[in-house]
Amino acid sequence: xxxxxxxxxxxxxxxxxxxxxPLIIVVVYSFNDSRLxxxxxxxxxxxYRKLAANDDMLAAAGNSLLxxxxxxxxxxxxxxxxxVALHRYRLRxxxxxxxAPIAIPEILMGVSLLIFFVLxxxxxxxxxxxxxxxxxxxxxVAIVVRARLAGMDESLTEAAxxxxxxxxxxxxxxxxxxxxxGVVAGALMAFTLSIDDFVITFFTAGAGTxxxxxxxxxxxKISVTPEVNAVSTLLMLLTLLLIVVAAKLSPTLLRSDRxx
Amino acid sequence: xxxxGVSGTRMAKWLVSGPPLLYLLVFFAAPALIxxxxxxxxxxxxxxxxxxxxxxxxxxxxxxxxxxxxxxxxYLQVFVKSAWYALLTTLACLALAYPLATLIAKSPxxxxxxxxxxxxxxxWSNFLIRIYAWMIILGPNAALARMVNxxxxxxxxGPVPLLFSAFAVLTxxxxxxxxxxxxxxxxxxxxHDQALLDAAQDxxxxxxxxxxxxxxxxxxPGVYAGSALVFIxxxxxxxxxxxxxxxxxxxxxxxxxxQFLETxxxxxxxxxxxxxxxxxxxxxxxxxxxxxxGAAGAARA
Numbered sequence: 001x002x003x004x005x006x007x008x009x010x011x012x013x014x015x016x017x018x019x020x021x022p023l024i025i026v027v028v029y030s031f032n033d034s035r036l037x038x039x040x041x042x043x044x045x046x047x048y049r050k051l052a053a054n055d056d057m058l059a060a061a062g063n064s065l066l067x068x069x070x071x072x073x074x075x076x077x078x079x080x081x082x083x084v085a086l087h088r089y090r091l092r093x094x095x096x097x098x099x100a101p102i103a104i105p106e107i108l109m110g111v112s113l114l115i116f117f118v119l120x121x122x123x124x125x126x127x128x129x130x131x132x133x134x135x136x137x138x139x140x141v142a143i144v145v146r147a148r149l150a151g152m153d154e155s156l157t158e159a160a161x162x163x164x165x166x167x168x169x170x171x172x173x174x175x176x177x178x179x180x181x182g183v184v185a186g187a188l189m190a191f192t193l194s195i196d197d198f199v200i201t202f203f204t205a206g207a208g209t210x211x212x213x214x215x216x217x218x219x220x221k222i223s224v225t226p227e228v229n230a231v232s233t234l235l236m237l238l239t240l241l242l243i244v245v246a247a248k249l250s251p252t253l254l255r256s257d258r259x260x
Numbered sequence: 261x262x263x264x265g266v267s268g269t270r271m272a273k274w275l276v277s278g279p280p281l282l283y284l285l286v287f288f289a290a291p292a293l294i295x296x297x298x299x300x301x302x303x304x305x306x307x308x309x310x311x312x313x314x315x316x317x318x319x320x321x322x323x324x325x326x327x328x329x330x331x332x333x334x335y336l337q338v339f340v341k342s343a344w345y346a347l348l349t350t351l352a353c354l355a356l357a358y359p360l361a362t363l364i365a366k367s368p369x370x371x372x373x374x375x376x377x378x379x380x381x382x383x384w385s386n387f388l389i390r391i392y393a394w395m396i397i398l399g400p401n402a403a404l405a406r407m408v409n410x411x412x413x414x415x416x417x418g419p420v421p422l423l424f425s426a427f428a429v430l431t432x433x434x435x436x437x438x439x440x441x442x443x444x445x446x447x448x449x450x451x452h453d454q455a456l457l458d459a460a461q462d463x464x465x466x467x468x469x470x471x472x473x474x475x476x477x478x479x480x481p482g483v484y485a486g487s488a489l490v491f492i493x494x495x496x497x498x499x500x501x502x503x504x505x506x507x508x509x510x511x512x513x514x515x516x517x518x519q520f521l522e523t524x525x526x527x528x529x530x531x532x533x534x535x536x537x538x539x540x541x542x543x544x545x546x547x548x549x550x551x552x553x554g555a556a557g558a559a560r561a
Contacts, residue, residue, distance in 0.1 A: 008362060008366075011363075012363040018356065018435065018438070026389060037396040038399065038401035078280040082277070085280070088276070094277050094281050097280075097284035097288060100288065103544060104492075104496075105496025107498055108292075108496065108533050108536060109288070111529060111530075112291035114520060115295055115520075116287075116290065116294055119294060131287055134283065138284065196385075198386075198388050203520065203521075216386075220392050220395060221503070228392060229396075232389040239384050243381065
């Protein structure tokens with residue numbers, strides 16, 4: 001038994017190393033005083049200074065934040081509604097529409113939205129990207145909210161209704177405050193998904209609009225530079241923060257398989 | 261009074277489910293439908309679609325793009341290659357994920373959430389950054405390439421590039437999909453009853469038998485779920501071969517991207533996308549079906 005579990009530890013540690021070493025290398029080389037991402041030369045913050053002075057990068061970051069704020073706001077409202085609807089009612093179409101965007105390969109949504117926008121003569125840009133992001137974020141928010149509702153004591157809402165509250169008042173004053181941690185976790189998730197999205201953005205952004213992932217893509221297609229490491233490190237830090245907070249608020253985030 | 265209550269709940273139902281339903285109908289279902297329609301049209305002269313009705317009044321509806329897919333072997337080869345890459349990815353993920361999921365399921369309850377969080381966190385870092393990390397690790401000047409080629413030189417073999425190769429594509433495919441395998445496997449293994457294994461041990465089964473006769477068959481629903489979660493996205497990936505692959509590593513995703521952004525042949529791009537969707541849905545259906553059967557079988561056993 002002992003021997004078996006020590007063998008397990010080695011295999012598991014190797015898997016954890018496989019997951020983390022690549023990301024650690026990206027972070028470490030962002031402080032490396034060398035243009036080549038090949039060996040450690042010395043500590044520097046130059047790449048971060050270069051980043052702050054790079055107008056393209058700042059514009060892309062601005063676009064990404066604007067899209068992520070809009071997309072997470074709208075998808076949180078729509079996703080919460082969808083989560084409540086999935087929990088309370090037996091519906092046929094909505095569950096499919098909510099889950100399909102998560103289940104199919106991303107590229108399919110990207111190209112179908114591309115045709116859709118172009119055929120409607122809808123100019124590709126910030127708005128088309130935000131509309132696309134909302135569509136795939138709704139499902140993630142809905143799942144988190146539904147998981148929260150499933151773990152909730154339904155009798156509280158019923159008690160409010162028995163005391164004469166209208167459905168709307170019962171929702172606003174009883175249900176909503178109770179599911180709020182799930183709603184906030186869903187919003188943070190949507191923000192992260194939006195700011196990180198590359199594939200769907202790639203197809204719906206058009207030629208003139210650049211977000212951070214699109215800029216990183218065009219940079220790494222040309223060459224590997226420590227500036228990419230620096231912007232990657234900052235982006236990872238931001239998403240790490242958002243996800244840890246989201247996971248604290250909604251522990252089911254980690255156990256979605258067990259709940260459903 | 262009662263009638264009013266019923267119509268009230270019906271209205272509430274529509275108020276709550278209506279807006280997300282409408283949004284997804286417009287921005288998910290409608291584009292998907294348009295893609296199906298685009299697949300039976302002709303490509304336009306300057307990309308996009310040809311006019312629906314041409315000068316002579318003929319309606320532009322045909323199955324040429326479908327015929328092209330099934331008659332030109334080069335496209336079918338890409339589908340086969342994509343399926344092969346996705347299969348290798350799935351098997352490698354399974355091999356890596358199994359010990360990890362077992363360890364997490366066996367650790368004390370208070371550590372499990374942290375160990376799981378550590379599996380999921382990399383998934384939440386940017387997709388492109390995770391690809392970029394492998395560009396650095398496999399780069400020609402990096403330690404790994406120098407070491408591998410140093411060893412090869414010892415045996416008199418020429419240097420091989422690690423980057424822009426099938427090896428790079430597969431490594432990164434495994435890397436980004438690993439969490440999808442660990443989670444369902446863990447969810448399954450966690451529910452296993454230790455008493456079964458103890459009983460088998462008392463009856464004289466060694467560790468090898470205990471694993472292959474009990475643990476592994478019982479974990480099959482988790483294996484199927486994880487395999488579907490890895491195989492389906494791996495089948496449609498385009499960024500990884502696009503960035504890390506060589507000229508031979510064109511997969512379905514790259515072909516689709518080419519049709520929409522470079523050749524601008526929308527009908528053919530739509531056909532490829534539809535085939536990918538069909539394959540994904542079919543696989544998801546099969547995995548769900550086999551998983552249910554497996555679960556039912558395990559319950560009977």
